[in-house]
Amino acid sequence: xxxxxxxxxxxxxxxxxxxxxxxxxxxxxxxxxxxxxxxxxxxxxxxxxxxxxxxxxxxxxxxxxxxxxxxxxxxxxxxxxxxxxxxxxxxxxxxxxxxxxxxxxxxxxxxxxxxxxxxxxxxxxxxxxxxxxxxxxxxxxxxxxxxxxxxxxxxxxxxxxxxxxxxxxxxxxxxxxxxxxxxxxxxxxxxxxxxxxxxxxxxxxxxxxxxxxxxxxxxxxxxxxxxxxxxxxxxxxxxxxxxxxxxxxxxxxxxxxxxxxxxxxxxxxxxxxxxxxxxxxxxxxxxxxxxxxxxxxxxxxxxxxxxxxxxxxxxxxxxxxxxxxxxxxxxxxxxxxxxxxxxxxxxxxxx
Amino acid sequence: xxxxxxxxxxxxxxxxxxxxxxxxxxxxxxxxxxxxxxxxxxxxxxxxxxxxxxxxxxxxxxxxxxxxxxxxxxxxxxxxxxxxxxxxxxxxxxxxxxxxxxxxxxxxxxxxxxxxxxxxxxxxxxxxxxxxxxxxxxxxxxxxxxxxxxxxxxxxxxxxxxxxxxxxxxxxxxxxxxxxxxxxxxxxxxxxxxxxxxxxxxxxxxxxxxxxxxxxxxxxxxxxxxxxxxxxxxxxxxxxxxxxxxxxxxxxxxxxxxxxxxxxxxxxxxxxxxxxxxxxxxxxxxxxxxxxxxxxxxxxxxxxxxxxxxxxxxxxxxxxxxxxxxxxxxxxxxxxxxxxxxxxxxxxxxxxxxxxxxxxxxxxxxxxxxxxxxxxxxxxxxxxxxxxxxxxxxxxxxxxxxxxxxxxxxxxxxxxxxxxxxxxxxxxxxxxxxxxxxxxxxxxxxxxxxxxxxxxxxxxxxxxxxxxxxxxxxxxxxxxxxxxxxxxxxxxxxxxxxxxxxxxxxxxxxxxxxxxxxxxxxxxxxxxxxxxxxxxxxxxxxxxxxxxxxxxxxxxxxxxxxxxxxxxxxxxxxxxxxxxxxxxxxxxxxxxxxxxxxxxxxxxxxx
Ligand SMILES: Cc1cc2nc3c(=O)[nH]c(=O)nc-3n(C[C@H](O)[C@H](O)[C@H](O)COP(=O)(O)OP(=O)(O)OC[C@H]3O[C@@H](n4cnc5c(N)ncnc54)[C@H](O)[C@@H]3O)c2cc1C
Ligand SMILES: Cc1ncc(C[n+]2csc(CCOP(=O)(O)OP(=O)(O)O)c2C)c(N)n1
Ligand code: SF4
Ligand code: SF4
Ligand code: SF4
Ligand SMILES: [Mg+2]
Numbered sequence: 027x028x029x030x031x032x033x034x035x036x037x038x039x040x041x042x043x044x045x046x047x048x049x050x051x052x053x054x055x056x057x058x059x060x061x062x063x064x065x066x067x068x069x070x071x072x073x074x075x076x077x078x079x080x081x082x083x084x085x086x087x088x089x090x091x092x093x094x095x096x097x098x099x100x101x102x103x104x105x106x107x108x109x110x111x112x113x114x115x116x117x118x119x120x121x122x123x124x125x126x127x128x129x130x131x132x133x134x135x136x137x138x139x140x141x142x143x144x145x146x147x148x149x150x151x152x153x154x155x156x157x158x159x160x161x162x163x164x165x166x167x168x169x170x171x172x173x174x175x176x177x178x179x180x181x182x183x184x185x186x187x188x189x190x191x192x193x194x195x196x197x198x199x200x201x202x203x204x205x206x207x208x209x210x211x212x213x214x215x216x217x218x219x220x221x222x223x224x225x226x227x228x229x230x231x232x233x234x235x236x237x238x239x240x241x242x243x244x245x246x247x248x249x250x251x252x253x254x255x256x257x258x259x260x261x262x263x264x265x266x267x268x269x270x271x272x273x274x275x276x277x278x279x280x281x282x283x284x285x286x287x288x289x290x291x292x293x294x295x296x297x298x299x300x301x302x303x304x305x306x307x308x309x310x311x312x313x314x315x316x317x318x319x320x321x322x323x324x325x326x327x328x329x330x331x332x333x334x335x336x337x338x339x340x341x342x343x344x345x346x347x348x349x350x351x352x353x354x355x356x357x358x359x360x361x362x363x364x365x366x367x368x369x370x371x372x373x374x375x376x377x
Numbered sequence: 378x379x380x381x382x383x384x385x386x387x388x389x390x391x392x393x394x395x396x397x398x399x400x401x402x403x404x405x406x407x408x409x410x411x412x413x414x415x416x417x418x419x420x421x422x423x424x425x426x427x428x429x430x431x432x433x434x435x436x437x438x439x440x441x442x443x444x445x446x447x448x449x450x451x452x453x454x455x456x457x458x459x460x461x462x463x464x465x466x467x468x469x470x471x472x473x474x475x476x477x478x479x480x481x482x483x484x485x486x487x488x489x490x491x492x493x494x495x496x497x498x499x500x501x502x503x504x505x506x507x508x509x510x511x512x513x514x515x516x517x518x519x520x521x522x523x524x525x526x527x528x529x530x531x532x533x534x535x536x537x538x539x540x541x542x543x544x545x546x547x548x549x550x551x552x553x554x555x556x557x558x559x560x561x562x563x564x565x566x567x568x569x570x571x572x573x574x575x576x577x578x579x580x581x582x583x584x585x586x587x588x589x590x591x592x593x594x595x596x597x598x599x600x601x602x603x604x605x606x607x608x609x610x611x612x613x614x615x616x617x618x619x620x621x622x623x624x625x626x627x628x629x630x631x632x633x634x635x636x637x638x639x640x641x642x643x644x645x646x647x648x649x650x651x652x653x654x655x656x657x658x659x660x661x662x663x664x665x666x667x668x669x670x671x672x673x674x675x676x677x678x679x680x681x682x683x684x685x686x687x688x689x690x691x692x693x694x695x696x697x698x699x700x701x702x703x704x705x706x707x708x709x710x711x712x713x714x715x716x717x718x719x720x721x722x723x724x725x726x727x728x729x730x731x732x733x734x735x736x737x738x739x740x741x742x743x744x745x746x747x748x749x750x751x752x753x754x755x756x757x758x759x760x761x762x763x764x765x766x767x768x769x770x771x772x773x774x775x776x777x778x779x780x781x782x783x784x785x786x787x788x789x790x791x792x793x794x795x796x797x798x799x800x801x802x803x804x805x806x807x808x809x810x811x812x813x814x815x816x817x818x819x820x821x822x823x824x825x826x827x828x829x830x831x832x833x834x835x836x837x838x839x840x841x842x843x844x845x846x847x848x849x850x851x852x853x854x855x856x857x858x859x860x861x862x863x864x865x866x867x868x869x870x871x872x873x874x875x876x877x878x879x880x881x882x883x884x885x886x887x888x889x890x891x892x893x894x895x896x897x898x899x900x901x902x903x904x905x906x907x908x909x910x911x912x913x914x915x916x917x918x919x920x921x922x923x924x925x926x927x928x929x930x931x932x933x934x935x936x937x938x939x940x941x942x943x944x945x946x947x948x949x950x951x952x953x954x955x956x957x958x959x960x961x962x963x964x965x966x967x968x969x970x971x972x973x974x975x976x977x978x979x980x981x982x983x984x
Contacts, residue, residue: 030819030949032892033827033942035454062884062952070889217885245884245952257882261930 031056044080052076052083054104058097062249064216064242064257065095065164069102071219072133072162075226076103079274087123087130091116091145094171095137095164095242114145117152120159121343127353128344131230132158138165142178142197149199153206153235158342160229161237163199164216166244167255174247185252198324200334203237204317209340210236211316213331215260216243220269225333227272233294234340241329260329267308267332271300291338301333310335391921392873393809393963395938398461399871401448403782405807405965406430408445408461409871413823415467416864418857423468425478430965431465431781432502432548433527435540438466439852440531442659442776450868453917454893454940457832459867460855467860469540480509482551487511489795492572494518494561497525498777499768500578501548502784503791506968508551510792516553519560521611523549525580526769527777529607530629532636533848564736564764574791577736577750577759577766578784581774585728587624591682595723598689599682602633602726609636609847618721620644622692624679625726626656631663633724634671639847646672646718648679648692650709652699665851669844678709683717691719729774749773756790756800757783765791785967792968805970811959814872818949821958823872825945828865871961872943876934878927881955887947888912893940896947901926901933911937 040048052073086106090096092113111119141149167180178197203211210232214222229236249256275296291299316335323330398408414423427434441462449458493500496518504514523545584601608614617640623633626649634645677694697709743751743760767787768780790800814822836853888896894913908915920939948956
């Protein structure tokens with residue numbers, strides 16, 4: 027960690043995005059995590075993604091639970107709304123926030139302990155109900171904050187820093203999200219921002235439950251040989267299925283692709299996802315095949331990364347519940363209290 | 378340092394060039410080091426650091442041309458550079474009695490005698506360097522006081538005599554014999570006196586003439602600027618006309634016009650051929666002149682001096698227009714519009730020339746086609762092996778700090794020559810050492826926090842007072858508080874970021890924390906190609922890319938040195954100490970230095 031805040035020099039002359047903000051405007055307090063923590067890289071990727079998407083910081087709500095990962099919302103988007111909830115309970119608080127104000131961009135930050143251990147029940151329901159959130163798990167295989175106990179995503183047979191083998195079967199959050207009906211599911215690595223930033227952008231622009239499992243090494247407790255969540259292990263076993271480019275509604279497509287090499291997926295708000303296939307024959311729009319392929323690669327000890335599944339034209343919780351179109355804080359007296367006639371009609375319908 | 382051949386990445390040897398101010402200073406003064414000493418209240422040591430490098434800290438702290446300031450890194454990340462020059466004066470003003478700290482000349486001399494012609498900064502530097510090595514040095518000057526043009530040209534309101542006396546005195550105190558009032562009128566005769574070596578530091582003493590119609594007739598009221606300034610300095614001139622025209626746009630013109638205002642001239646116009654921005658005078662000199670009520674007029678070419686009955690009445694000019702051709706070359710196009718500016722006196726400040734009437738042309742000392750001595754520019758040795766040159770007399774008129782730097786160079790050559798060594802092959806190299814500044818996980822031996830203070834303004838005497846007394850020093854100097862504020866603005870560019878690929882785990886932490894985004898990990902390529910693929914644009918081609926290979930993924934680490942703030946955050950964030958902050962101690966070779974070479978040790982330390 028460092029004590030000094032980033033100097034402000036040059037901050038004003040740095041490039042600005044379409045709405046006039048510099049990247050520094052999307053930063054937060056100085057991180058207190060261990061130097062070299064993957065979580066800090068994820069924060070940097072989030073800053074980059076929000077900057078590139080021209081999202082106003084004060085129109086964002088960042089939600090989290092407890093853990094080193096869940097602390098990180100303090101280290102980005104210092105001008106946004108946020109809620110640091112109880113351990114494993116971020117999804118229900120986020121659900122409330124989403125229902126109250128559907129116009130905010132919602133990002134949830136959690137850890138493998140926060141989500142796969144104590145919070146697994148909450149996670150399951152957020153996914154299956156289609157909560158409109160970019161849900162990011164910073165997955166290091168341990169409880170970093172409580173000093174390195176195995177979490178529920180630690181691979182069976184992997185070793186702790188002290189050499190103890192993990193005997194329990196791992197939970198694969200990507201497999202779970204797929205099975206539970208999440209409509210945007212990705213896996214990435216904190217050490218590969220070229221891959222991670224567009225995945226976060228796509229998730230932020232996705233309407234519905236978007237889930238990204240980011241393998242994010244814990245330098246202090248889980249970066250040794252014998253760990254399957256170390257920088258070296260992930261680099262050696264990483265198989266990326268595609269590269270994503272996120273094209274905003276009014277933005278031109280400038281990159282040239284060979285015909286047939288790119289697949290275009292449209293999102294609800296007009297954002298296009300350009301998916302360039304890499305080596306493997308992989309179809310990110312087929313949920314069942316995705317699940318099968320994932321299991322096959324897991325069995326080989328390899329890590330599939332990229333946008334693993336996306337449902338074109340997906341819908342979210344608001345749609346399912348047919349909620350009011352406006353944020354609740356914008357409803358006026360007239361809408362909230364429509365008068366005796368309407369009440370009488372309602373009562374009559376229930377008789 | 379980066380090479381343009383991917384795959385072959387040598388250990389860094391460019392780190393001393395990252396210290397922009399020290400690199401730009403002709404004498405390579407360790408600027409950040411003396412600024413830190415000032416911040417620590419160690420003024421005497423700060424003065425000492427300066428004295429070894431530039432011999433005249435108090436003088437230069439007032440009137441240096443400051444090539445370091447436009448080069449200063451702070452100027453690239455903030456509105457204005459560090460006030461490097463003024464801080465030398467702080468050290469000089471606050472140092473107290475320094476005599477005990479300054480070295481003494483060895484009691485036992487080495488038996489060799491060296492003569493220096495001229496007592497300007499070049500000769501005084503040669504004398505200081507050689508006296509410390511045990512040489513018996515004698516300086517001859519035709520004038521009555523030591524200091525050369527620092528004494529005779531620079532007006533006292535910019536540089537008081539007391540400062541010149543003090544600093545010339547420190548050189549004389551090293552058993553250097555200063556013989557004044559002795560004009561050398563024959564190099565042949567001087568050589569026959571049996572000196573082991575002769576150094577020529579006679580400056581560029583002739584002011585360029587304005588050969589225009591009416592010059593002869595109006596002679597009584599037309600003066601050559603540098604002659605007039607010298608007469609002023611030595612008290613031979615005490616009055617000036619009411620209306621004065623100064624021809625020329627360099628620093629001499631600025632000194633002339635500002636002096637004329639102080640002598641009581643009411644209407645002072647500096648009239649220049651070029652446009653305002655193209656004028657040679659330093660921006661701050663122009664500013665001061667304007668502030669003191671001088672009118673600066675541009676794009677006017679003098680045609681004739683007007684006169685009646687041998688009395689100057691004015692100068693006629695033609696207005697010109699500045700035009701640029703397709704290649705951007707500037708040309709002054711006549712407009713046919715004439716104007717006569719009425720005046721009582723003209724000061725001609727249109728340039729200086731070298732002249733060597735006292736050097737016989739049959740001694741074997743070769744001159745080039747422009748009448749300048751033919752020299753080896755690296756050694757400043759002439760075609761007569763025992764005769765060396767330095768300062769304005771060597772390569773044409775420049776400034777004090779260049780004269781000092783050339784003095785050091787000539788002293789190294791003289792020392793080698795008199796020790797029977799080859800002045801080229803046996804030349805000592807600079808010494809560069811690197812020392813880690815780490816004192817704890819996030820504790821450094823220097824103040825790594827970046828201050829966001831603005832540059833301190835120099836307090837000055839009130840204008841009414843300044844214009845009344847030509848000897849009253851205008852600038853008052855920084856007090857301790859201003860000095861500390863200004864010192865804190867320095868980015869400590871000598872605290873180098875040094876990367877060790879072997880220990881890097883490529884976690885990206887340094888990339889993420891760097892406030893100026895100057896670090897990138899990417900596929901190798903040539904410098905030109907790499908520059909297109911960095912995290913932040915790298916358009917400043919004068920600043921190097923630091924490229925290191927040897928990473929596990931086969932990528933390279935590329936750091937654009939241009940905007941690094943030396944904040945050390947990369948190093949604090951690195952979990953494996955792959956980044957370290959090492960202090961670059963760069964000691965330029967002086968007479969007596971041992972052989973070695975630039976960068977050799979730097980490479981050895983980091984390898
Ligand atoms: C008006 C003016 C203002 C300037 N202002 C600045 C400034 O603000 N900052 C700056 O850095 N530079 C300034 N300069 C330039 C600076 O003064 C010179 O570059 C510098 O002094 C050159 O040093 P030097 O040792 O080569 O010779 P000089 O300083 O020129 O000294 C040469 C000495 O040699 C003596 N001499 C010459 N021939 C003989 C002989 N045959 N026998 C005996 N003695 C001889 C002369 O009397 C003189 O004292 C200014 C110059 C002028 C003209
Ligand atoms: C209800 C509750 N139970 C247990 C804890 C203790 N605790 C704090 S953080 C944490 C684990 C965090 O692990 P993870 O979510 O993976 O975050 P990491 O620190 O690894 O990023 C635990 C068990 C708690 N704070 N609250
Ligand atoms: S910031 Fe300091 S060290 Fe860097 S160039 Fe300026 S004065 Fe020199
Ligand atoms: S010292 Fe390091 S973190 Fe600071 S600006 Fe330089 S490279 Fe960036
Ligand atoms: S912080 Fe250190 S280990 Fe991480 S990428 Fe930078 S140099 Fe390498
Ligand atoms: Mg964890």
